[in-house]
Amino acid sequence: MARILYIEDDREIGSWVEQDLKRRGYEVDWLTSGDGAVERVADADIVILDVMLPGLDGFTVGQRLKKASPQTPILLLSARTAVDDKLQGLQFADDYLTKPFHPDELAARIEVLLRRYGGKAESRRLRLGHLDVDPDGHLVVDRRTGEEIVLTGKQLQIFMYLAKHPNRILTKEQIYEAVWGEPYFEGDKTLHVHIRHLREKIEEDPGAPAIIETIRGIGYRVKA
Numbered sequence: 001m002a003r004i005l006y007i008e009d010d011r012e013i014g015s016w017v018e019q020d021l022k023r024r025g026y027e028v029d030w031l032t033s034g035d036g037a038v039e040r041v042a043d044a045d046i047v048i049l050d051v052m053l054p055g056l057d058g059f060t061v062g063q064r065l066k067k068a069s070p071q072t073p074i075l076l077l078s079a080r081t082a083v084d085d086k087l088q089g090l091q092f093a094d095d096y097l098t099k100p101f102h103p104d105e106l107a108a109r110i111e112v113l114l115r116r117y118g119g120k121a122e123s124r125r126l127r128l129g130h131l132d133v134d135p136d137g138h139l140v141v142d143r144r145t146g147e148e149i150v151l152t153g154k155q156l157q158i159f160m161y162l163a164k165h166p167n168r169i170l171t172k173e174q175i176y177e178a179v180w181g182e183p184y185f186e187g188d189k190t191l192h193v194h195i196r197h198l199r200e201k202i203e204e205d206p207g208a209p210a211i212i213e214t215i216r217g218i219g220y221r222v223k224a
Contacts, residue, residue: 002114003027005044007037007061008077009053013099017048020103023178025135025164026110034061041069046113048106051078051089059088066092073113077101126163128224129211131202135164140202154179155198158191159222162212166224169215195220 004021008014009032018028029044031037034056041047047065051058062074073094078085081098089096094117095109126133131149132141138156140149151159157179162170176184176191184191199206213221 002045002110003029003043004110005037005040005047006030007032007034007048007053007058008050009033010050017103017106021107021110023174024107025161025178034058034064037061038064038068041065041072044069044072046110046117047072047074048110049074049076049093051076051080051085059092062089063092071117073117075106075109075113126166126224128163128166128222130204131211133159133163135160149201151198151201154194155201158194159198159202159212162220162222166222169218169221171219173219175219 004026006014006018006021006028008017008030011032014030014032018030021028029040031040033054037047047062049058049062049065053061058076058078062076065072066074074092075095075097076089076093077097077099078089079099080086086096094113097106097109126135127143130143132143133139138160140151140156140159141147142149158175161175161178172191173184176182176188180190195212196206199209199212203209203211211222213223215221
């Protein structure tokens with residue numbers, strides 16, 4: 001699960017960006033100024049940094065972050081569209097996105113930077129029962145045999161969404177809307193059927209699942 005250090009002083013923008021990124025499976029550490037950012041960058045896989053900040057501006061904060069952690073990519077956000085501003089930012093930042101922006105574009109740029117720079121997230125594997133799971137590499141391996149467990153597209157999306165939130169109860173609505181991108185309607189059995197087939201592939205005993213736990217009346221939880 002990739003960790004994002006997000007620095008944005010506008011609470012309205014910050015709130016919806018934080019919620020959207022968490023919905024996509026990221027861990028988000030949101031600061032409203034550059035204070036304390038240098039101390040936290042070591043734990044981040046990527047930094048999203050607004051230029052207009054109280055106190056030290058984003059350019060100064062960004063330069064300090066890059067000096068402290070050169071391997072951590074920085075994505076600058078700014079309402080400034082002038083070429084000079086972009087050139088100034090790109091002296092230390094790895095990408096520059098102008099406001100307003102669509103959340104899908106922000107997410108796509110994050111994924112590009114994580115792939116380009118590898119990131120510490122690549123080494124974060126989850127051990128779930130007899131499985132080794134790489135949520136960022138979309139890989140599930142049976143540790144007993146060393147073989148990859150091949151899942152269908154939807155099975156993989158469901159399992160990775162659950163795996164990125166270990167020990168957290170996720171509602172049927174959350175899972176369905178994250179995977180299918182559509183509102184969930186009570187009584188729809190689509191998710192239930194996919195979970196059943198998923199368990200047949202990953203559980204030692206699908207009838208008594210030890211990895212994907214059903215939380216009756218609410219949803220599901222992956223136990224780590």
